[in-house]
Amino acid sequence: MPVERVLSIVExxxxxxxxFVWGLPMLILLVGTGILMTCLTKFFQITHIKHWIKNTIGGIFKDSHVTAHTDKEDTQISQFQSLCTALAATIGTGNIAGVAAAIASGGPGAIFWMWIVAFFGMMTNFSENVLGIYYRRRNERNEWCGGAMYxxxxxxxxxxxxxxxxxxLAVLFSVFCIGASFGIGNMGQVNSIAVNIKSAFGIPAIATGIFLMILGALVIVGGLKRIASVTEKLVPFMAVIYLICALIVCIVHIDQAGAVFTSIIKGAFGMRAVGGGIVGSGVAMAVQWGMKRGVFSNEAGLGSSVMVHSSSNVRExxxxxxxxxxxxxxxxxxxxxxxAFTVLSSGLVDLETGVVISDQVSTALVAEAFSTVFGKFGYGFIAIAILLFAFSTTLGWSQYGSKGFEYLFGRKNVKIYQVIFVAFIVVGATMDLSLAWDISDTLNGMMAIPNLIGVLALSGTVMKITQNxxxxxxxxxxxxxxxxxxxxxxxxxxxxxKKMAV
Incomplete structure (x- = not known):
């Protein structure tokens, strides 16, 4: 059978x-789980907002007081390191390319539905982490192992x-996780880096791939502690720099703030046709793309970040x-x-109809928005931002894949996975990834099915632990x-x- 025929069948x-995986039933399941967990925990993300802010970002500078004692031989990581490693995997191209895709396909109203899916997704992610810590155990190297499979x-x-x-279901989750780690977690991210670096600086894709493979090998083969120490420094740095530049663009276009917000709200509820289409289809597209890109960006419900959150030295x-x-x-x-505000305020989208005026797509649309303030520097900056965002995502996903591989084949065989994962970085930089991206996108979504079954089945346990x-x-x-x-x-x-209390 010819290769083209096989690829056509696979496609x-x-x-x-x-x-099906990213269709309406799945999105309803994802958001429905978040709504259920929000209700069971009595809207914890709102009713205890002061408490969770104080005990997360507010407690970073007293991290040594709120975490367990560690020594040189311990293999656990701090709560902040686990957050940064998880954020490294979630804050990626989805925050740039994903937002641009949501606006281009679903209009400005898609952003409202991203907010909705994030609001309820907070409690889905909360539930996954609670279950991850509650059911975790130590492996032979004294590392914490937790996640949907456990x-x-x-x-x-x-x-x-x-x-x-x-x-x-635990085995299925692990298999889907390993597959997704090579696709969206590795080759898709590296390909985005190579394409952007080549267009911005003219550097060949193979050169970028070899450089990233060497860099990846130094970090990934070093294990979780090294990944955590790198992401602990890289994630806050890249997020702050990106946000500062994006905020400058928003401030320069501050006169558009009212029109942008109005466009988002009206587009979300079909008060205007999105993209010039009929109102009904406009709302459907806004809902679907907002929810899909929202889930793709923050990964709540996929059961991915819980694997690294479970490695934290927290007890509660x-x-x-x-x-x-x-x-x-x-x-x-x-x-x-x-x-989203950077793109919508830069004159690249008709705020009345939701039509994208610019010819650019994906990351290039965001780059053009930055260029309205920073000129040619805007394109180079987005290329560098994609490099940092996407590479950190690769680091985070290497840990997810390692945990899935460890569950199936044991801790001593994880190095095999890590070596193959690093080798695929060059493959990702140099090949056309449209089909590989689509397959990994499917595997990524399929991770959510067994995970959400677990969260729903154990929702009562989450409720009891939270009440306690x-x-x-x-x-x-x-x-x-x-x-x-x-x-x-x-x-x-x-x-x-008890010892700490004394």
Whole structure:
């Protein structure tokens, strides 16, 4: 059978699966899970907003006081390092290219629906992290191992008659995770870097690929501690620089702020036709693209970031859950919103109809918005931003894939995965990735299916752990803490807490 025929069949099959995975039923499931967890936790992201801000971003400078004691031999990482590693994977091309795609396909109204999916996604991510910490365990190297595969196997699997279902879903999740790590987590990101660097500076893709492969090998093969130490420095730096430049563009075009906000709200509810189409289809496109790109950007519900959040040295599941809330807040409510205002305020989109006036697409649309203020520097800056954003995403996803590989084949075989992952960086830089991107996009979405089944099945457990935390830490009641599903870890954590209290 000719190669073209095989590729054609693969493309058709993938297109059909992708249509379901990222179709309306899946988006309803994703957002529906967030709505359920929001209700079960009594709108925790709003009712305890002061508490979670104080105990996440507000506690960074006293990190040593709120985390467990570590020594040179310990393999765990701090809460802030776990956040940065997770943000490294979530703050990526989705925050630049994804926002531009949402506006181009769904009109300005898509941004409103990105906000909605992020609001409820905060509690989906919260729930994943709570379950990740609660069901995690140590491996032979004393590293914490947690994630959807563990709460599927040990949480869902512990329910009557569900042992084999839980174990099967855990294996499926791990397989989909490994596949997605090579696609969206590796080749897709590296290809974006190579294309942007070539267009901005004329550097050949192969040269970029070899450079990134060497750099990736130095960090990735070093393991989680090295990835965490790099992302801890890289993520805040790149996010702050990008946001400062984007805010400058917004300030220069501040006179457009009212029109931009009005366009977003009207486009979201079909008060005007999006892209000149009929109102009904305009709303549908705004909803679909806003939700799809929102989920793609912050990954809430995919079960990805929980694998690195579970490696934190925190004892309280809810504390790491609050970092999950902050992660979605920072990724979508802050970074994506500022990117959207940068594009919409720069005159590249007709705010009356939602039509993109510019001929540019994807990252180039954002680059053109920056160029309205910074000139040619705007294009170079976005190319560098994509380099940092996308490479950090590759680092984060290498850890996700490692955890999926470890679950299936054991800790001692992870180096095999890491070597193959690093080698594929060059492949990603030099090949046409349209089909590979589409397949990995499908695998990325398929991760969400077993993960969301686990979150929904264990929603009662999340509710109990959250109530337990609120009673102890906010209402100051004397209640036995819920820290781990494993008795020996629960006992150790209780003893550590007692020692700290003394």
């Amino acid at each position: 058709k099959v993938n297109s059909a699966v992708n249509g 709460y599927l196997r040990d949480g869902l699997g512990s329910k009557k008659g569900m042992r084999h279902v839980g174990s099967g 599941p809810v504390v790491q859950g609050m970092w999950g809330i902050f992660e979605v807040f920072a990724d979508t409510i802050i970074v994506c919103t500022i990117t 935390y609120v009673q102890r830490k906010i209402l100051h009641k004397d209640v036995k803490p819920m820290l781990s599903a494993l008795d020996h870890i629960q006992t150790v954590h209780e003893e550590e807490i």
